[in-house]
Amino acid sequence: MKQSTNLNSFRGGPDEDGRFGIYGGRFVAETLMPLILDLQEKWNEAKTDPEFQRELADLGTHYIGRPSPLYFAERLTQHLGGAKIYFKREELNHTGSHKINNCIGQILLAKRMGKTRIIAETGAGQHGVASATVAARFGLPCVVYMGATDVERQAPNVFRMKLLGAEVKPVTAGHGTLKDAMNEALRDWVTNVDDTYYLIGTAAGPHPYPEMVRDFQAVIGREAREQILAAEGRLPDVVIAAVGGGSNAIGIFHPFLDDKDVRIVGVEAGGKGLEGEEHCASITAGSPGVLHGNRTYLLQDGDGQIKEGHSISAGLDYPGIGPEHSWLNDIGRAEYVPIMDHEALEAFQLLTRVEGIIPALEPSHALAEVIKRAPKMGKDEIILMNLSGRGDKDIFTVGKILGMEL
Amino acid sequence: MTARMDKRFANLAAEGRPALVTYFMGGDPDYASSLAIMKALPKAGADVIELGMPFSDPMADGPAIQLAGQRSLKGGQTLAKTLQMARDFRLEDANTPIVLMGYYNPIYIYGVDRFLTDALEAGIDGLIVVDLPPEMDDELCIPALERGINFIRLATPTTDAKRLPKVLKNTSGFVYYVSMNGITGSALPDPALIGGSVRRIKEHTPLPVCVGFGVKTAEHARAIGASADGVVVGSAIVNQIASSLTAEGAATEATVAGVEALVRSLASGVRSARLAAAE
Numbered sequence: 166m167k168q169s170t171n172l173n174s175f176r177g178g179p180d181e182d183g184r185f186g187i188y189g190g191r192f193v194a195e196t197l198m199p200l201i202l203d204l205q206e207k208w209n210e211a212k213t214d215p216e217f218q219r220e221l222a223d224l225g226t227h228y229i230g231r232p233s234p235l236y237f238a239e240r241l242t243q244h245l246g247g248a249k250i251y252f253k254r255e256e257l258n259h260t261g262s263h264k265i266n267n268c269i270g271q272i273l274l275a276k277r278m279g280k281t282r283i284i285a286e287t288g289a290g291q292h293g294v295a296s297a298t299v300a301a302r303f304g305l306p307c308v309v310y311m312g313a314t315d316v317e318r319q320a321p322n323v324f325r326m327k328l329l330g331a332e333v334k335p336v337t338a339g340h341g342t343l344k345d346a347m348n349e350a351l352r353d354w355v356t357n358v359d360d361t362y363y364l365i366g367t368a369a370g371p372h373p374y375p376e377m378v379r380d381f382q383a384v385i386g387r388e389a390r391e392q393i394l395a396a397e398g399r400l401p402d403v404v405i406a407a408v409g410g411g412s413n414a415i416g417i418f419h420p421f422l423d424d425k426d427v428r429i430v431g432v433e434a435g436g437k438g439l440e441g442e443e444h445c446a447s448i449t450a451g452s453p454g455v456l457h458g459n460r461t462y463l464l465q466d467g468d469g470q471i472k473e474g475h476s477i478s479a480g481l482d483y484p485g486i487g488p489e490h491s492w493l494n495d496i497g498r499a500e501y502v503p504i505m506d507h508e509a510l511e512a513f514q515l516l517t518r519v520e521g522i523i524p525a526l527e528p529s530h531a532l533a534e535v536i537k538r539a540p541k542m543g544k545d546e547i548i549l550m551n552l553s554g555r556g557d558k559d560i561f562t563v564g565k566i567l568g569m570e571l
Numbered sequence: 572m573t574a575r576m577d578k579r580f581a582n583l584a585a586e587g588r589p590a591l592v593t594y595f596m597g598g599d600p601d602y603a604s605s606l607a608i609m610k611a612l613p614k615a616g617a618d619v620i621e622l623g624m625p626f627s628d629p630m631a632d633g634p635a636i637q638l639a640g641q642r643s644l645k646g647g648q649t650l651a652k653t654l655q656m657a658r659d660f661r662l663e664d665a666n667t668p669i670v671l672m673g674y675y676n677p678i679y680i681y682g683v684d685r686f687l688t689d690a691l692e693a694g695i696d697g698l699i700v701v702d703l704p705p706e707m708d709d710e711l712c713i714p715a716l717e718r719g720i721n722f723i724r725l726a727t728p729t730t731d732a733k734r735l736p737k738v739l740k741n742t743s744g745f746v747y748y749v750s751m752n753g754i755t756g757s758a759l760p761d762p763a764l765i766g767g768s769v770r771r772i773k774e775h776t777p778l779p780v781c782v783g784f785g786v787k788t789a790e791h792a793r794a795i796g797a798s799a800d801g802v803v804v805g806s807a808i809v810n811q812i813a814s815s816l817t818a819e820g821a822a823t824e825a826t827v828a829g830v831e832a833l834v835r836s837l838a839s840g841v842r843s844a845r846l847a848a849a850e
Contacts, residue, residue: 182706192675192702194631196727196752199734338637344628351630356753358729455676455702456628468649469680470627 175422175498178489183372183459186495188488191371193458196355205373207278212380217273224269228302229259231266231384235392236552240519248542250535251401252552253389253417256524262554263385263413264295264366270381272299275362282357283307285364286350288315288343288409289480289527290322291554292366297331307331310349313341315479322558340473343409343483347457367410368487371458375487382416385551390420393549401549403428403538407531408501409445409481411490413553422498430538431490432530434476435503443475447486448494448501461488477506477562478526480554508533513556513563525554526562576668576696576721576744579618580779580800589796591616591841592781593834594672594805596623596639597656598648599812604822605643608812608830609660613667615831616838619781619801620660621699624653624673631701633756635806638813642820650677650686654693661694670697670723670744675711683711687718697721697744705737712741725749726772735775745779745801746772756806759785759795766798789840796844804837 178185191201211217225231234257238250255263275283283300285307287293293309300307309326313335316323326333339345347370354363368378386404393401404421406414408431421427436444444450447462454463456471464472464484474484493499512532517523524532531550539548556563564571583590593612598605612620625640625648632640657669671690678686678700690698698715705712705724712722721744729752730738739746748769751760769780782795783803792802811833815825 191704191706193704194701194727195704195725195738196631196729196749198704198706199729199731339627348628348630352633352754355631356757358752455674455679457630458702460679463676465676465680467680468651469677470625470644471676 175493176419178492179372179376183376185489185492187453188461188491189372189375189459191458192455192460193371194355196358200358201371203278207274208373208377211274211277217277220273221270225266225384229265229269230257232388232392233257235389235396237396238520241516242539244519245536245539247539247544248402248546248548249544250539251393251396251547251549253385253549255385255413255551255553256522256555260291260295260298261557262291262295262525263382263416263551264292265298266384266416267366267378267381267412268292268295268299268364271362271364271377272303272305275305275364276303278362280360280362281305282361283364284310284350284353284361285366286310286343286346287366288312288346288482289478289525290315290319290326290558291480291525293331293333294322294325294329296364296366297326297329300331301329308353309333310336310346310353312343312346313337315342315346318562319479319558320561342473342479344471344473351457366412368412368415368489369410369457369459369461369485375459375489378412379415379419379489382412383419385413385416386418386420389417389549393547397547400424400427401547402426402542403430404549405430405432405531405534406551407432407481407527407553408486408490409434409483409527410485411487413551415487415489417551418493418499429493429499430534431499431501432534433501433503434478434481434530435505436475436477437506439503442472444503445474445476445481445483446503447484448491449503451484453491456485459488461491462486462494477509478530480525480527481530502534504530504533510563510566512536522552523556523560524552525556526559528553575666579666579668580745583618587845589799589841589844590618590779590781590801591792591834591838592619592621592783592801592803593617593808594621594623594803595808595812595830596625596636596643597653598625598643598646599639599809600642600816600820600822601646602648602652602656604826606656606659607827609656610663611827611831612834613664615834617667617834619668619670621670621672621803621805622653622657624650624671624677626674626677629674631754633754633806635756635809635813639809650681654689657693657695668696669694670699671695672699673701675700675702678711683714687715687720690720691718695720697723699723699725699747701725705740708741716741716743723747728752728768735772739776742776742778745781746776747803748772748780748782748799750782750784753784755784757785759787759791762794762797765795769798789836792837792840793844796841802841808833
């Protein structure tokens with residue numbers, strides 16, 4: 166791989182063709198190819214432009230509320246009786262998740278490119294809300310594609326998007342989840358190439374999206390690395406994050422990749438168990454294939470047809486994963502483990518009671534892995550977890566499962 | 572490249588008329604009906620057959636072809652069966668070029684080498700793989716050309732003068748000009764604009780240029796065929812099939828007959844296209 170001049174670094178990817186090893190690339194229709202090349206050119210200019218970086222940092226501070234705190238979860242640490250647990254509090258960001266980091270960056274780019282219409286896909290609705298938010302902030306019309314199933318199970322976020330002035334288009338194709346929403350967004354883009362900017366919410370899709378989204382999200386890991394050094398005088402032993410498409414995970418992982426003593430753990434949605442069809446563990450239970458513009462691990466059958474997958478969490482309900490995660494898995498720099506629906510649900514309830522924080526169901530998966538690992542680790546060891554979103558949006562889902570009337 | 576494709580276009584050029592290129596989804600709504608449709612196409616006047624390979628996530632297709640793919644997959648179609656369909660067709664037709672059209676993942680999972688071997692043996696003449704732009708030529712395009720299978724590229728209105736040579740570089744068989752930005756099955760743009768685009772592409776390549784996306788009637792076929800070397804019809808045929816099915820999605824007596832009638836009408840359109848141009 167020609168991706169890095171420094172062969173000892175895990176942070177040099179992708180190469181100029183957008184490859185992380187065999188993963189990534191630009192598998193798109195010819196109609197979109199000139200747009201993607203244009204986006205890449207403008208992104209390359211923007212990322213080295215001090216004015217762009219200044220505007221990004223300014224909005225980060227005053228609009229998003231960065232830096233997000235690093236929080237020592239003292240009661241949870243005592244409860245589990247092992248490693249010290251720290252949370253990177255991305256759920257305290259404006260709009261309630263890490264998604265806003267990427268949306269602010271991309272809308273600045275859209276503005277720079279002279280685009281006048283924003284489209285986005287969303288699963289849980291967090292990225293849809295963040296997209297609608299930045300579209301409102303910059304006065305651009307926004308269309309959000311959302312699977313019909315997700316529209317139903319994430320009603321509060323649908324209402325938020327509408328309040329923010331976005332048009333939410335339910336997608337009934339397939340199972341009506343994130344994958345189908347992404348297909349529909351791509352169809353919109355291929356039809357409205359002149360004025361439309363496609364604001365992809367995760368670190369996947371055709372190059373340069375995986376790199377660009379990662380770079381916008383890497384602020385999480387850069388801050389966390391400084392904060393943990395300030396708090397503990399050393400780096401964590403393990404960094405853990407939930408992985409659907411994988412943007413919050415790659416955001417916190419990336420700045421730690423060259424810290425060889427830091428173990429990196431991505432948590433996939435194990436759903437109702439890996440032996441059946443109802444999970445979304447692309448790396449643990451899938452195989453490499455090509456979908457949505459990139460080669461990566463996918464849930465698919467023997468004929469190369471993509472499966473639908475299942476997760477209690479709409480944000481993890483995607484049968485693929487960002488290509489950089491696939492590469493990190495294959496080279497052994499990161500490990501990926503599944504967490505079942507019920508384990509995530511238990512973690513959700515535990516954190517709410519012990520720390521007074523209602524987490525989203527997505528980071529509840531990461532939390533369930535923390536709950537498994539912390540008791541087996543020494544009290545002088547440190548776990549850093551990305552608490553990527555707040556759980557207000559999930560209370561209806563959780564209430565339904567727990568049999569509570571809301 | 573395969574002699575069949577070049578010979579077909581050379582003959583049509585000598586005849587002085589454009590080709591009628593017909594698309595249908597392999598396995599829609601079931602294998603037997605779909606094979607019967609395939610066999611009926613050349614008899615009704617189709618010159619080149621595009622055999623659709625179903626994919627669960629057809630990102631560049633409109634509702635008509637999405638639904639056709641779903642019907643086909645529900646009917647148990649696989650890439651292996653699509654190749655078998657071509658093999659069965661070849662038993663009685665050795666001359667009509669067959670182009671497989673679809674997305675890359677099923678081919679990637681089948682295995683590129685194995686796929687090319689089996690495609691050649693099944694009598695396939697060309698490939699159109701929507702999500703493999705020139706930047707991805709190492710994946711399938713180059714291996715296909717080395718084995719003697721045409722790799723037909725899509726050129727679109729976004730393919731500007733700077734990019735056109737790159738798109739044409741490894742293209743063979745014919746160039747498929749997509750008449751508009753968008754998904755399959757949308758409305759047909761102004762034929763005069765299309766004529767200009769076709770001439771622009773022909774300045775850069777000796778290959779035939781076929782035009783598709785939005786052609787639905789004999790009148791469309793006639794108008795487009797006036798300037799193009801071929802007219803591609805897809806969604807209209809797929810819609811014709813859909814409208815003939817029972818509420819449960821099963822084929823009826825009208826399924827094959829309906830396609831035959833539509834293709835016969837389209838064929839009359841391309842056969843009068845150059846007369847239209849001369850008027």
